[in-house]
Amino acid sequence: MTGETTSRTALRSPRSVTRARRIRRLREVWDGLRASRSGMVGLVVLAVVVALALLAPVIAPSRLLDVTQLDNPVNHAPTWALPLGTDPSGRSVLVLLLWGSRVSLLVGVVATVISMVIGTVVGMAAGHFGGWGSAVLMRVIDFFLVLPSLVLAIVLSSVLQRGVWTVIIAIGVTSWAGTARLVRSQTLTIEARPYIERAWALGAGNRHVIGKHVLPAVMPLVMANTTLTVGGAVIAEATLSFLGLGDPTKPSWGTMLKQAMDSGAATAGYWWFLLPPGVAIVIVVLSFTVVGRAFEAVINPTLRSR
Incomplete structure (x- = not known):
């Protein structure tokens, strides 16, 4: 029986062996996440928020955002019919919160993906290729590290046409330097291992x-x-929208905060318009952070042992 198992294993292709190893590793990561109570709580909260954002057109049709089709009282306190009250235009704050989650999550996730792609490519190139090319890339990374990414994002958002994709590009192309430096150091560590030297000796190329x-x-x-950076991107989007650099035609949590400030909600005591978007930002950012910490502890044996 052992001989048959050995022969079957020997007949398996390297690709199938690699696939089986990756599936086993994914199961180990999932088991590690399940063992983290805070990580699972954050994951459940994010799943609920994403589901509400995707179902926003079903739960709250877009016509509820059109002030010409509403007859709600303005700046009305929360009631059973309007759980979070209304804004100065008579729109339901709950409806704005649901639709605002779509823009805030879209900007946070897509901007983070852009940042991670740029940072990973530049970091691996700087760590793998030596010489003057690596030196130039490191100086570019240092430049973006020295200048605050939020300031660069504000400049880009001011120069380019206002819109959601302008905010995404502004955040994505200005927040990749930290990832690039991290990936570069990891690349240097990996390429110092013996199996990389064997690959070079066997004639492997850069690709x-x-x-x-x-x-x-x-x-x-x-x-x-990535999971740790999404929270920062959500905060950056809220900051840009609060400064008036977002898309005024689409509700987001940052836009809601700006409208609350412009309407004097804080001084007038309209807490139901000011508090919900701020709490939503805190909950989402905290959830991404705890999930990222749990995932980092799973893939890092040092943190897992602690």
Whole structure:
């Protein structure tokens, strides 16, 4: 029986063995996340928020955002019919909160993906290729690290046409430097290992080493950093929208805060218009943070042992 099992294993292709190893690793990661109570709570909260954002057109049709079709009282306190009250235009704050989650999550996730792609590519290139090219890339990374990313995002949002994609691009192309530096150090660590030297000795090229060895080893760290970065992107979007650099035609949590400030909701005591978007931002950012910390602890044996 053992001989049959050995022969079957020997007949399996390297691709199937690699696939089985990756599936086993994903199961181990999932089991590690399930063991983290805070990580699972954050994951459940994010799942609920994403589901509400996707179902916003069903739960609250877009006509509820049109002030010409509403007869609600303005600045009305919460009631059973209007659980979170109304804004100065008579729109339901709950409806604005649901639709605002779509824009805030879209900006946070897409901007983070752009940032992670740029940071991963630049970081691996700076760590893998030596010489003057690596030196130039490091100086570019240092430049973006020295200048505050939020200031650069404000400049880009001011120069470009206002819109959701302008905010996404402004955040994505200005917040990748930290990821690039992290990936570069991880790339240098990986390429110092013996199996990389054996790959070079067997005639492997740059494409094979990066695609087959470096990138798979770097991706867990990138994924953990991604979950931690989404929260920062959500805060950056809220900041830009609060400063009036977002899309005024589409509700977001940052736009709601700006409208609350412009309408004097804080001084007039209209807490139901000011508090919900701020609490929503805190909950989402905290959920992404605890999920990222739990994922980081799973993939990092040092943190897991602690």
